[in-house]
Amino acid sequence: MQFSKLADMFDRLEATSSRLEMTDILAEFFKTVEPSELRQVIYLSVGRLHPEFYPQELGMADKLVLKAIASVSGRTQKEVDDLWIKTGDPGEVAEQLITKKKQMTLFSEPLSFKAVVEGLTLIETATGKDSQDKKMKHLARMMHDSGPIESRYLCRIVTGRMRVGAGAMTIMDALALAFATKEQRPDIERAFNITCDMGLVAETVAKGGIDAVKKIGVTVGSPVKVMLAERLRSLPDIMDRMEGKCAFEYKYDGMRVQAHIKKGPNGFVKLYSRRLEDLTSNFPDIADALMRQLKGDEAIIEGECVAFEPETGNLLPFQNVTHRRKKHGMEQAVEDVPVRIFMFDLLYHDGKDYTLMPYSMRRSKLEMSFNEAKDGVDKVGYTTRAIISDEDQAQTFFDQAIASKCEGIMAKSLEDISIYRAGSRGFLWIQYKKDYTQALVDTFDLAVVGAFYGMGKRAGVYGALLMAAYDPDTGKFGTACKLGTGFDDAFLAALPGMLDQYKSEKKPSSVNAEMVPDVWFVPGIVLEVSAADISISPIHTISYGAIKEDAGLGLRFPRFTGRVRDDKTPEQCTTSAEIIEFYNLQESRDSDSSESDNDSE
Ligand code: AMP
Numbered sequence: 253m254q255f256s257k258l259a260d261m262f263d264r265l266e267a268t269s270s271r272l273e274m275t276d277i278l279a280e281f282f283k284t285v286e287p288s289e290l291r292q293v294i295y296l297s298v299g300r301l302h303p304e305f306y307p308q309e310l311g312m313a314d315k316l317v318l319k320a321i322a323s324v325s326g327r328t329q330k331e332v333d334d335l336w337i338k339t340g341d342p343g344e345v346a347e348q349l350i351t352k353k354k355q356m357t358l359f360s361e362p363l364s365f366k367a368v369v370e371g372l373t374l375i376e377t378a379t380g381k382d383s384q385d386k387k388m389k390h391l392a393r394m395m396h397d398s399g400p401i402e403s404r405y406l407c408r409i410v411t412g413r414m415r416v417g418a419g420a421m422t423i424m425d426a427l428a429l430a431f432a433t434k435e436q437r438p439d440i441e442r443a444f445n446i447t448c449d450m451g452l453v454a455e456t457v458a459k460g461g462i463d464a465v466k467k468i469g470v471t472v473g474s475p476v477k478v479m480l481a482e483r484l485r486s487l488p489d490i491m492d493r494m495e496g497k498c499a500f501e502y503k504y505d506g507m508r509v510q511a512h513i514k515k516g517p518n519g520f521v522k523l524y525s526r527r528l529e530d531l532t533s534n535f536p537d538i539a540d541a542l543m544r545q546l547k548g549d550e551a552i553i554e555g556e557c558v559a560f561e562p563e564t565g566n567l568l569p570f571q572n573v574t575h576r577r578k579k580h581g582m583e584q585a586v587e588d589v590p591v592r593i594f595m596f597d598l599l600y601h602d603g604k605d606y607t608l609m610p611y612s613m614r615r616s617k618l619e620m621s622f623n624e625a626k627d628g629v630d631k632v633g634y635t636t637r638a639i640i641s642d643e644d645q646a647q648t649f650f651d652q653a654i655a656s657k658c659e660g661i662m663a664k665s666l667e668d669i670s671i672y673r674a675g676s677r678g679f680l681w682i683q684y685k686k687d688y689t690q691a692l693v694d695t696f697d698l699a700v701v702g703a704f705y706g707m708g709k710r711a712g713v714y715g716a717l718l719m720a721a722y723d724p725d726t727g728k729f730g731t732a733c734k735l736g737t738g739f740d741d742a743f744l745a746a747l748p749g750m751l752d753q754y755k756s757e758k759k760p761s762s763v764n765a766e767m768v769p770d771v772w773f774v775p776g777i778v779l780e781v782s783a784a785d786i787s788i789s790p791i792h793t794i795s796y797g798a799i800k801e802d803a804g805l806g807l808r809f810p811r812f813t814g815r816v817r818d819d820k821t822p823e824q825c826t827t828s829a830e831i832i833e834f835y836n837l838q839e840s841r842d843s844d845s846s847e848s849d850n851d852s853e
């Protein structure tokens with residue numbers, strides 16, 4: 253396959269915002285690709301050479317890419333840099349300056365897809381003193397054989413700017429359309445959720461059809477998408493929903509970790525965050541303890557890593573464990589911030605996939621799978637838990653959890669259907685937090701999709717942000733509030749740097765918005781926002797039409813809690829369905845204020 257064929261497909265994808273149209277474009281394209289090339293096509297469509305959890309990224313600096321563009325286009329470095337300042341996107345610069353005729357010179361031949369994968373691999377693996385120069389030359393060589401559109405995508409791929417608008421949901425729709433049926437779409441989604449590797453799923457379905465996909469299982473070393481909890485507003489509501497009986501566990505205020513442990517000569521321990529980042533180097537002590545204490549050879553378990561006070565053993569809030577997310581000085585951090593893991597689930601053990609087994613079975617296998625620490629230093633333990641069958645017990649357990657410095661409780665279904673639902677949020681787990689007991693204050697995790705320049709004291713920095721929740725059914729982010737309170741000066745000063753890589757010249761195709769900010773962002777950063785309640789909104793677009801025709805829902809009196817949810821991807825932020833549910837749960841609403849401006853901040 254020629255790379256131009258893939259670049260043209262990216263171009264067509266980018267030109268539409270209709271998910272159905274994207275699905276058709278992708279499905280048609282997938283059918284024409286050699287199954288052995290499809291895997292890499294999938295990775296490249298999000299600017300990578302490997303699945304998302306693979307640590308290596310291409311990440312070339314803009315300056316280096318601009319140098320390559322100057323050398324291929326024959327323009328001066330100044331001309332190239334000026335255009336970059338104007339557009340902000342090296343892809344656009346390449347497209348404008350690398351002309352078609354360049355492609356037709358005697359020494360060039362059309363760039364093949366294979367050559368692109370090879371060239372990008374060389375860029376990714378270049379090391380040593382002159383590695384920057386090597387990277388630049390590999391890119392220039394590929395652009396030499398490229399037209400404008402191919403150059404645009406090459407530059408976007410190497411600088412981490414590949415956003416053609418088709419998310420995982422659309423790709424899976426297209427795979428079902430191309431190689432299976434609509435009814436078989438859930439099998440594709442499950443395979444993706446338990447491997448986090450869309451390239452693997454695509455290649456498998458293209459080669460062996462849906463039967464081969466059904467045989468994909470969890471594997472130690474490939475992260476599994478995490479199961480998530482719904483929320484309810486009161487303990488009696490939870491007991492009702494669980495039909496009178498369920499397990500309660502403490503809800504610890506730490507960092508979720510999925511541990512993949514394999515013993516033996518090729519053994520390893522990998523700790524993944526809920527957004528598939530490799531956290532192993534942040535918790536070397538926990539990794540060691542898990543390896544030492546595991547019974548058997550292989551396992552995948554989940555738990556919450558929580559910081560504690562060494563003198564008292566008291567648990568400390570989330571902010572403390574984030575000190576472990578350092579790049580440097582980790583040894584010191586390990587000493588300064590002691591951490592414990594409270595395990596709550598087991599997904600795999602010695603050749604057996606437990607994800608389709610009910611919660612009780614997984615939990616008892618978990619409790620049988622670890623030895624006590626030999627040195628008596630207990631870094632590895634289990635979440636405190638009890639079987640609850642009435643409201644008094646529920647309240648007592650919740651009070652104990654709070655007294656033990658936990659956030660609240662997690663109620664877990666004991667029914668046979670209580671499998672580990674990878675990648676989905678549902679009522680098999682229900683969380684109930686201390687915040688909920690405070691009148692009408694709830695927190696939401698929202699993605700930043702825009703910013704407004706500040707005025708007065710905030711001139712020169714962003715003064716407010718446009719925040720959005722996610723609708724997994726449409727794959728779009730809908731706005732939920734304009735956020736201007738709760739920021740301190742240091743955070744405001746850091747914001748532009750934090751958001752820069754997500755800047756977009758126009759409204760990103762994944763965003764639905766009526767409000768127009770000064771700057772748009774592709775969803776990338778997630779912030780925790782508290783709000784007094786949710787009201788029908790004439791300007792915000794999340795849950796549009798769900799409660800009232802021609803209106804969405806919006807947060808009232810939104811306030812940044814100070815917590816950047818860098819453990820969540822934008823797709824893991826609060827969903828449209830949750831916002832609708834919060835709205836429905838509000839016991840009393842002042843109908844006069846229901847359409848009032850929720851962006852007064
Ligand atoms: P949230 O991040 O608000 O969606 O809350 C769910 C999170 O609570 C999970 O992702 C875990 O990180 C955390 N958590 C704490 N304790 C438990 C527990 N006992 N069972 C499951 N998750 C827990």
